[in-house]
Amino acid sequence: MALRNIRIMGDPVLEKRCKEIKEVTPRIKELIDDMFDTMYEANGVGLAAPQVGILKRVVVIDTTGEDPHVLINPEILETSGEQTGAEGCLSLPGKTGIVTRPNYVKVKAYDTDMNEFELEGEELLARAIVHELDHLDGHMYVEKVEGELMNVAAAGEDTDDEDGSAALDDHADTPEE
Numbered sequence: 502m503a504l505r506n507i508r509i510m511g512d513p514v515l516e517k518r519c520k521e522i523k524e525v526t527p528r529i530k531e532l533i534d535d536m537f538d539t540m541y542e543a544n545g546v547g548l549a550a551p552q553v554g555i556l557k558r559v560v561v562i563d564t565t566g567e568d569p570h571v572l573i574n575p576e577i578l579e580t581s582g583e584q585t586g587a588e589g590c591l592s593l594p595g596k597t598g599i600v601t602r603p604n605y606v607k608v609k610a611y612d613t614d615m616n617e618f619e620l621e622g623e624e625l626l627a628r629a630i631v632h633e634l635d636h637l638d639g640h641m642y643v644e645k646v647e648g649e650l651m652n653v654a655a656a657g658e659d660t661d662d663e664d665g666s667a668a669l670d671d672h673a674d675t676p677e678e
Contacts, residue, residue: 590643595653
């Protein structure tokens with residue numbers, strides 16, 4: 502396992518649609534392991550393959566630090582509700598913006614054995630799923646920001662959104678993917 506370089510907004514790879522994964526090879530498994538390591542090292546809660554320069558349809562998400570999810574070839578089946586809050590991205594460090602996302606999402610994906618499964622998420626998990634899946638189609642959250650991007654508060658400052666919940670972040674320090 503190794504840390505990979507996170508591509509920063511402006512890198513053309515972040516604007517491309519990713520290709521489906523046909524089989525989980527040892528290289529794909531290594532990519533997934535590296536993505537988790539990279540995400541945790543960067544204090545993120547989600548990471549999509551194009552963010553580390555790989556145009557494959559795979560994302561990793563862990564909003565609690567104890568519940569990691571791997572989604573291969575994910576597709577959103579259903580969304581409902583609405584939530585508006587601060588959102589950040591590891592590919593745009595130091596910035597956050599207000600984004601409205603579904604409050605509930607159901608997604609179909611494949612695990613590392615290519616077994617199909619469904620995952621349902623609410624609140625932060627729903628936000629993370631939709632955010633990461635956008636990356637697979639070459640989109641970043643800045644396309645949806647309501648108002649201006651803001652600088653992330655310095656460590657120790659309050660970065661909670663108005664309902665008191667932490668933004669899309671590493672469990673409340675900096676609102677980054």
